Amino acid sequence: MSKIKIVNAKIITPDRIMDNGILLVQDGVISGIREEDEEGWNGEVLDAEGAYVSPGFIDIHVHGGGGADFMDNDVDAFLHIAETHARFGTTGMLPTTLTSDQASLLETFRVYEKTIGIHHDGARFYGLHLEGPYFAMNQRGAQDPRFIRNPDPAEYEPILKQYKHLIARWSAAPELPGALDFGRRVQEEGILVALAHTDAVYEDILQGLDCGYRLATHLYSGMSGMTRKNAHRYAGAIESCLLLDEIDVEIIADGVHLPEPFLKLICKIKHKDKIILITDAMRAAGTADTVSVLGGKTHGLDVIVEGGVAKLPDRTSFAGSVATADRLIRVMVYEAGVALTDAVQMMTSNPARIIGVDHHVGSIELGKDADLVIFDDNIHIKKTMIKGRVVYES
Template sequence: MSNTGKVKIYNGNIITPYRTIANGTIVIEDGIIKQVGSANVEVPGALEIDAKGLTISPGFIDLHVHGGGGHSFLDGSVNAFLKAAELHAMHGTTSMYPTALSGDKEELYKNLGVYERANKENTMGAQFLGVFLEGPYYSMEQKGAQNPKYIRNADPEEYKEILSRSPMIKRWDSAPEREGGIEFIRYLKSKGVLPSMGHTSAVYEDVLQAFENGCTLATHLYSGMTGVIRKHSFRFAGGVESAFLIDEMNVEVIADGKHLPPSLLKLIYRTKGPDRIALVTDSIRAAGMPDGEESILGSLENGIKVIVEDGVAKLPDRTSFAGSVATTDRLVRNMVNLAGAPLCDAVRMASITPANIMGVSDTKGSLVPGKDADIVIFNDNVEIAKTIVKGRVVYDKEK
């Protein structure tokens, strides 16, 4: 199905930003939502899609994703981008930000070029909205599965050169307490790139200064950051507590049921609320692949070997998780089943909230007239029946 002409989706329960419309109808024209309502209106010449009483939801937006289906966004091939995007579309993701790890700079440059080519050819997967650079200006103590040989202080000459290479870099992560960290955040902000904090040993004073200078997002809360620490017998609030204390700080949550137990998912949900939480997969190439196999975090050439067991990726010595193997449908399902969030809030954390965080909510994140027709249809267990990207059906379970 192309995204030209008219499409009518009917006989489903539509989740809008503030309500659910029972037995609702959505009319799409040229990939844009034209009508949303309860009446099953006649649309002459439209392709009709019967939702069969299922939920019609905004498409999910993944801010932090490294790959899937056996492919990584650092593999250096257009095919890897396209196949990973198709895998995640099968699970409800309609937009994503391909994510790069701390690594070789020349490898990064190569993959920025590959991204631009893949973006033009991507017709059957989740849409690419830009690139997220995760590292390398991190805390060595909180590196997690990041390769330590690449960890370093922010280098103005280096990051200015990198940013000059591509206008598609939309977000960059760092540890704000490192030397030059605040200057780096200011520069990102001046260039319209979202600064976020992650893999950090920052305490509250560091985080507050970073927030004041434009760092408004905490990467995978709890993972790769300190909780309360002690220095010379005195306690200090770490990055986790800082994200809770600063009301306006947005947070990523890997709700795969492995990185965080139900108790912490509940705590984050109750403390930050659905308007400050973005559900992210942080998935590596092993997403959508069987458990019990070895995989690679990062590129095939320079990546780190990991094992996949218990529904999560781990370093071979099992000292740290190494990214997730989750898909967005699992995140939404877990926030309902493990955290006790209403379905509408779980969907919100996977759609309009990430859209707001990245400044794309004028076209993405909710089912209202004038926005892109990014839509998922799923059952009561958040199992995806159809995924639609800008009016095009890219996944249909029945086919």
């Protein structure tokens, strides 16, 4: 029976920061949260040295890192990405696909299934995030236009039948022909439906919401804003998602995709419970690479990395980020002016709730898994723990 006592810690709980707190972990589960020590402890003692102890970060939109991409369709790539992001505080993630040909997507399912149950020192996988291929061509961003198409039951029904247990969320554009039926079917299978790479206006978003589209994939990126038709103004997807309380929004808070004014605007309009931080990281995250590939090595798109972000070589579009979770927290605190507790919530309990794993992770509470991050005042990661086991130490 493993027992760990973390002492001299600033523990970030759901309602406050507990200074000089004590956290007890038994068999990978949080068994005590205290402000005063007790005699007679017969387990391991870990001194946090005055650093913060936070719930582990949960990234529900991540494509790669450490030089690998999930669409390399290789088990070692999956595990390497998970280990790379654990170095930056991520303890759980949704491996994310890109718009691709059908054969590549089916191979991703098969490879992901092989990773389940493999012991590794990286972030836990909570299911796949399928980003595409049902997108608006005008809002494709760095998604490969060769593979963008409308929802087709002949395509997605066999996927749901065989692989629904592997899918946590699916992103699509709700205004496309067949997208509302698609949303209803995906939701029926207990899969989170998100709106993404969309030219939808307010009326489309309302219809989508009724059919399960309740998360906005990387708000502002690949998303319509206010538009005119016959001289009349129509609210685009951006304004609609900010306005509608029923929709959660995820944001790439790297300070580049969304500079300071946008981050502050989102935080001013949306409640802190409805904002989710994501990296949208591609394979160059966690490396010093200046030239990379977005997507699988075989069919991916060439990109360059400069100014802290990945771009298409002609610089017409960003191509995923090179951010890691710790950077998101730093940007939100030091650039957007968000309280540390709120920024942590946006990277822990909020994503845990929307993908349905908040019963066992996402916050420091009795009985939850000891997926924890210890970081200093500059949000530099000192330790990452998964179920009480240290998987990274600086």
